[in-house]
Amino acid sequence: MSMRTTCPYCGVGCGLLVSPDGQGGATVKGDPDHPANFGRLCSKGTALGETLGLTDRILSPQIGGKPADWETTLDLVASRFQAAIRDHGPDSVAFYLSGQMLTEDYYAANKLIKGYIGTANVDTNSRLCMASSVAGHKRAFGSDTVPGTYEDLDTADLVVLVGSNLAWCHPVLYQRLVAAKKARGTRIVVVDPRRTATCDSADLHLSLTPGSDAALFNAALVALADRGAVDRSYVAQHVSGFDAALAAARASDPGLTGLAPGDLAQFLDWFTTTDRVVTVYSQGINQSSSGTDKVNAILNCHLATGRIGRPGMGPFSVTGQPNAMGGREVGGLANMLACHLDLENPQHRAAVQGFWASPAMPDQPGLKAVEMFEAVATGRIKALWIIHTNPAVSMPDADAVAAAIKGCDFVVVSDITRTDTTRLADVVLPATAWGEKSGTVTNSDRTISRQRPFLPAPGQARDDWRMIADVAARMGWADAFGWTSAAEVFAEHAALSGIAGHLGRDFDISGLAQADYDALPPTRWPVTAQQQGGRFFGQGGFFTPDGRARMLPISPRLPVAQTARRYPFRLNTGRIRDQWHTMTRTALAPRLTQHIAEPFLEIHPQDAARLGLAPATLARVTSPQGAAILRVAITDRVQPGQVFAPIHWTGDTAPMGRVDALIAPVTDPVSGQPESKAAVVAIAPLAPAWYGFAVSTGPQHPDATYWARARHSGGWRSELAGLDRPETWEAYARALFDLPDAICLSVEDRMRGTHRLALMHDGCTLAALFIAPDPVQLARGHLAAEVGRAGASLLAGRPGVGTLDPGPTVCACLNVGLNTIMAAIAAQSLTSVEQIGAALHAGTSCGSCRPELAAMLALSQPPLARLKQAAP
Structure with a gap:
């Protein structure tokens, strides 16, 4: 008997059918009826069954690294937080949360710290990936609203992917886009300094100067105005700030992009003459010291043309975590309240405090992630609770963050396995994991889906909302946190959203307050008597005081050139295909480590030659913040002077491969999001013995x-x-x-x-x-x-005669190796990716390996055939 649940990885929010085997394992398939994936899964989702089990699980509370009982542990946590509040005030405590938390857990934490402890010192690792999008939305729309839906990818005529390696980071959406291209001829433009797997299906790759995205979209706004593509009626009725935004765009220099004139002209021609345009953006935009301005430069173009909130058109932010959206909905960020209400709005504060009947409510934003850990380092934060995230690895200036956590007076970490961060904690709380806990997540297009338990909680593990409620009860607030199930938490959250709806906010799911929680199907918000799902802003209706969207004047700012002579390279960071975050789950699946098994540094051949770096050797990478050692991958996927490294490795898997130790804690002044795509580094050969x-x-x-x-x-x-x-x-x-x-x-x-x-x-x-x-x-x-x-x-070291070494895994979904594929290409004269799929099934699941298959085919062709393929 299979159970419907939702994948715990990225923000696509794929539905799953899980069949437990009764022995702690399960088979996992895509749910053909879920609107996010229609049965498709990526390599990570396909391998979920291999990650189940109790390997490295934390099974009991721990105090000082030793097992303890729940009563003693919870009493200690409550008393230490109470002591900090009594002696130093509520702003001496902080929570650091995560997009891996379920909405119900997030809601409980936000209610406790803002409504009862009385501080806004609560932030989330979503600050590291989506805060600039939130800030840009709020500046333009008056709310953190994603206007469109995944269906827009099916009907668009032009999709612009900006700072998004969709093929590797959101493979199911990428395959949906590729299917639209095949069926409808959808044009695809990739805007990215680095050539990624996503470029395989692109009609145009704009390899722009790092950080110059705002200059590109300012050029687009000017072209829209000059070529008569502005929707004057829409602007007149629904938009403010058009003239100032256009004037700033005209003052902007398109040359900052570094693009060839022909490529820029081609993009502007397509962008101005195509009505159904979707602009998909992700971390390449958000993870910037000017990320909010980049977001608003994109939004300006869609507002000027009215290409928003209608089928096949609009800006679209895709998220990297399973519940980044749910965390935003409950006010998990330091500058927000639950249900998209504003912390600095007295009416909103009074509404939430009245609903909660809470004793306190902060009236100023709390510390954002980077600020929070700086406050921990200086001793302003005396008690810190970290839930389901690993900031000792994932925060910028990670070594300094680890030292700050280690030096904090009292640190609690809730997690499922031992991490770099749990090892620094005074108290570790064992949490239930995916497959054991019940709750909801919201994906990138506002669809709320259930995560359902199909395994028993191991050892003494508890749900996060329950741990939070247990601590709250010991702090004197038992009645306010007296839930007995996740369903009750969700019902309270839904009821509060109805108040937000009456205050004119976008997030309203009050229609689900009395829903059958166990049977809840995937549901896109809002859910009210007036509207269920759909899109926003096609007919205006923005959430600003006057109901009009705001276009903003944007002056592009490139990343700061810090000590360029000593640190001449720009480091771009990101994800790889088969791993996720700090690998606490994906590293448990052996097939997911066979594609790329160690951290690496992509460097251009010219730079490698100048530095004396040979393929597969090791390079020492240093920045003003720290150092790393990475395997050298020489490739023209990056431009000269630029390098790329993935983020996933930790003290457990490759202690010298912790890339965020290199990243400066430079943040966007509006969103507080760190600049993770343009650190300055120096590179030298390691020369091991x-x-x-x-x-x-x-x-x-x-x-x-x-x-x-x-x-x-x-x-x-x-x-x-x-x-x-x-x-x-x-x-x-x-x-x-x-x-x-x-x-x-x-x-x-x-x-x-x-x-x-x-x-x-x-x-x-x-x-x-x-x-x-x-x-x-x-x-x-x-x-x-x-x-x-x-x-x-x-x-x-090699197989004997007659035995084939399969080689590094290329198709992780179906576990097909490079040597197996190359042998089949040669033996069967395969000439297309489809033929490889028919022969070996490689590339027929999530499809994220198809660019590699195409590259292998190109390499297998005789030299003359390659020349003919390359000829115009």
Whole structure:
């Protein structure tokens, strides 16, 4: 019997059909009836069943790293927060929340800290990804409203993807767009300094200067005005500020974009002559010190043309977390109240406080994320509660944030597994995980979906809303937090939204206050007697005092050129296809680590040659904030002077690969969102004395200058490198694998400087270590598959004659490797991605590997055929 629930990863909000096996596992499929995905899943969603289990789970409360009972722990938490408030005031405490929380959990936390503790020092990791979009929406619309829906991607004639690698970060939406292109001829433009997998389907890639997006959309606004594409009637009836916005755009220099004149002209031609335009934007816009202005530059263009809130047209912000939208709806940010009400509006504050019958309500915004951890560092915050996020890794200037958390008087962390952040906490609370807890999430197009439990809560784990209510009760507010189920929390939230609706706000789901919570289908808000779902602003109706949208004058600002001579490179950060956030879930699925198993640095060939960097070697990357060591990937996907690195690795998986340790805490002055796409860095070769690769059936305990650890289906694998050689490789291997009594077989090639060691028991290799003076070249997939089964033959490092090493995984959904694909292309004369899919099924699920399949086909063609393909 399958159960309907919702994926716990990105903001697409895919529906799932889950069938528990009764032994703690489950099979997971896409829900064909869910309007977000219609049965499609990405590689991460497809592998969800492999992430279930109790590996590394926190199963009991902990005080000072030791197990404790709930009563003692909750009493301690309540008393320490009460003491901080008594001695230093309510602003001495803070909550740091997460888009992984369910709406009900978010609501409970917001009610406690704002309505009862009386401080607005509550923020969320959504500040790191969507705050600029929120701020831009509020400046233009008077509310944080996403005007359109996913259906607009199906009917648009032009889709502009700005700062969004949709193919890897939102694969299900990307495939929906690709299907529209195939069926309707939808044009796709990608605006991104880096050439990403999304560019594979683009009709035009605008590789603009980092941070110059506002200059591009100012040029678009000027072109719209000069070519008669402004909807004068819509502007006259529904918009203010047009003349000032256009004047600022005319004063803007399109040359800031660095684009070739022909490419810019092509974009402006399409943008001005196409009515059905959707502009999809994401972190490349938001994660900027001028992110809010970039958002408003985009919104200006849609407001000027009236291309908003109608089928196939509008600006569209896509979110990176499963409940970034739900957190915004309950006021999870430091400058908001629940139900899109405004903290600084006296009428709104009075309405929320009256509904809650609460003793206090702050009248000023609290500390935003970067400010919050600066206050922790200086001692202004005495008690901190972090829920389902890992700021010691994910915040900018991550090393300083980790030090601040470690030095805080009292830190509580609620989470499901041990992380860099839980290790710094005084108290750790064991939370229920996806599949164990009940609640709702809201996706990027305002659709509320249920997450339903299909597994029992393990150990002493509790739901977050319950933990929050338990602490609130001990602080003297039991009646206000006396819920007995998540359904009751949701009903209260829905009822409060009705008050917001009467105050003229956009978020109103009062029609769900009495709904059957268990049976609630995916439902797009608003849900009232007057409106159910749909779009906003097609006929005006903005949430400003006069009902008119605001166009803003935007003067583009490029990222600050900090110490450019010492730190000459711009670092762009982002996600990879098969991992999510700090990998606490995705790293549990071995197939998701086989595509990209370690942190890397993309660098242009010209820069690599000048610095003396060779492929697959290691580079030391430094910034004014910190340092990292990353594997070198030489590619023209990035422009000279620019580099790219992914964000996912932690102290558990690659301690020197923590990329946010490099990021300066520079923020947008309006939104408070950090600049995560344009850090200044210097790069130099690491020049290790040795490189290594380790594979084992059991745990590994790396001790090296650089290491990156990942799971495989039968154990662990690690990449290693060191500046100093150990005294003996045998002693090193025994300590690495914790196999002091195993038989050690060692092979040394003094001429080449290589060492190969196998630690064996009863003729079977339990672990193997390969050492070389250069990056180790081995059949890693073969070794991972054979360790624990093969004998000394494993030291060959490659499969025997007649056995194919599948190679690195390309299609993670169906676990198809690079060598398997290349062999099929050669043996079966495959010439298209569709033929590869028919032969191997690769690329037939989420489709995010299709750009790689196309690149492999191009490489497999004879030189003459490649020249013909490249010819105009």
